[in-house]
Amino acid sequence: MSSAPAGSPSGGIVHIVGARPNFVKAAPVVAALEERGARQSVVHTGQHYDDRMSAVFFRELGLPRPDVDLGVGSGTHAEQTAALMVRLEQEFTTRSPERVLVYGDVNSTLAAALVAAKLGIPVGHVEAGLRSFDWSMPEEANRTLTDQVCDMAFVTSPEAVGHLAREGVPSHRVHFVGNPMIDTLLAHLDRFDTRALRDRLHLPEVYTAATLHRPANVDDPDTAARLVGRLHEIADQTPVVMPVHPRGREALAAAGLGEHPGVHLLEPLGYTDFVTLVRGAAAVVTDSGGVQEESTILGVPCLTLRPNTERPVTITHGTNRLVAEAELPGLVSKILAGDAAARDTDTPPLWDGHAGERIATILRGTS
Numbered sequence: 001m002s003s004a005p006a007g008s009p010s011g012g013i014v015h016i017v018g019a020r021p022n023f024v025k026a027a028p029v030v031a032a033l034e035e036r037g038a039r040q041s042v043v044h045t046g047q048h049y050d051d052r053m054s055a056v057f058f059r060e061l062g063l064p065r066p067d068v069d070l071g072v073g074s075g076t077h078a079e080q081t082a083a084l085m086v087r088l089e090q091e092f093t094t095r096s097p098e099r100v101l102v103y104g105d106v107n108s109t110l111a112a113a114l115v116a117a118k119l120g121i122p123v124g125h126v127e128a129g130l131r132s133f134d135w136s137m138p139e140e141a142n143r144t145l146t147d148q149v150c151d152m153a154f155v156t157s158p159e160a161v162g163h164l165a166r167e168g169v170p171s172h173r174v175h176f177v178g179n180p181m182i183d184t185l186l187a188h189l190d191r192f193d194t195r196a197l198r199d200r201l202h203l204p205e206v207y208t209a210a211t212l213h214r215p216a217n218v219d220d221p222d223t224a225a226r227l228v229g230r231l232h233e234i235a236d237q238t239p240v241v242m243p244v245h246p247r248g249r250e251a252l253a254a255a256g257l258g259e260h261p262g263v264h265l266l267e268p269l270g271y272t273d274f275v276t277l278v279r280g281a282a283a284v285v286t287d288s289g290g291v292q293e294e295s296t297i298l299g300v301p302c303l304t305l306r307p308n309t310e311r312p313v314t315i316t317h318g319t320n321r322l323v324a325e326a327e328l329p330g331l332v333s334k335i336l337a338g339d340a341a342a343r344d345t346d347t348p349p350l351w352d353g354h355a356g357e358r359i360a361t362i363l364r365g366t367s
Contacts, residue, residue, distance in 0.1 A: 012039030014097040018108025020147030028183035028356025048073040056270040084111035105143035117149040128153035129160025130310035157313040177358040178350030186353040209281035218248030228255040233329035235262030
């Protein structure tokens with residue numbers, strides 16, 4: 001990739017990534033721009049900084065080593081966002097980018113968009129227009145505010161176009177390009193060897209995969225205890241395999257998550273291993289946005305433990321279903337019994353593996 005050494009002026013397009021979903025979305029865009037000879041650099045904010053949450057993703061996805069790692073780390077939303085803005089302002093002032101490209105809805109996304117907008121640098125937002133309409137989610141503020149300051153909104157699903165129109169975003173700024181996260185999944189499909197993963201991690205042949213990390217599910221001890229009870233009920237039927245996200249680890253452990261012999265707890269997995277785990281599952285229980293998308297393409301029934309989703313296309317065109325915790329054991333039982341309706345799927349429009357190419361073509365057309 002054509003990029004400048006850390007700290008030197010680079011111009012061109014600067015990609016801002018900070019958390020593992022960003023890496024998966026950025027990889028096909030970076031690759032497509034590279035093929036078109038674009039000048040670009042990657043700034044890692046360090047929002048996810050553990051190797052299993054960050055560096056391993058760069059290695060597996062073929063992303064170039066970041067030109068700079070800001071190493072911001074964790075903290076409250078205010079502390080993290082403020083630190084990100086200070087460091088990003090310094091970085092943009094030094095690099096003088098022609099455009100900043102942000103991904104998803106994490107704190108790094110909003111911080112970079114605000115700093116760039118105040119410096120008069122055009123901002124493109126990949127995965128624009130998604131809305132849960134739940135303002136208790138920090139991500140809802142991040143994505144909504146980012147869309148108001150970006151000049152290019154790259155949209156992954158049709159309903160997002162309508163959301164942006166209702167919020168007054170001019171139509172010429174909105175580009176329906178498909179989902180770059182699915183580009184990455186399809187490009188690596190032959191690497192998701194479920195049998196090899198089961199053998200290596202000593203997993204059962206039939207299992208339910210689970211991943212939970214959202215504050216509404218893991219921050220309150222009573223809520224965490226109820227969820228652990230439901231996961232144990234599922235484990236009475238079939239083993240539950242769960243990579244434990246650092247967020248929520250303590251609360252779920254305190255509620256006795258690992259005390260059931262049918263619950264297999266894992267450390268956080270890299271991209272290939274995690275998607276392979278989902279691919280091989282009979283069902284997946286999650287509160288993650290990305291897993292809703294990945295399970296849709298993989299044809300795995302997805303039970304999303306949330307009252308809403310910013311990705312409704314995974315319900316109308318996929319395998320996803322919003323559920324309350326009390327429903328989980330019964331629904332898993334139906335899936336294990338061969339409930340055909342749970343596996344019906346219709347690929348969302350433009351989730352065809354070419355979103356990164358469309359984004360790169362649009363960006364090169366404006367440079």
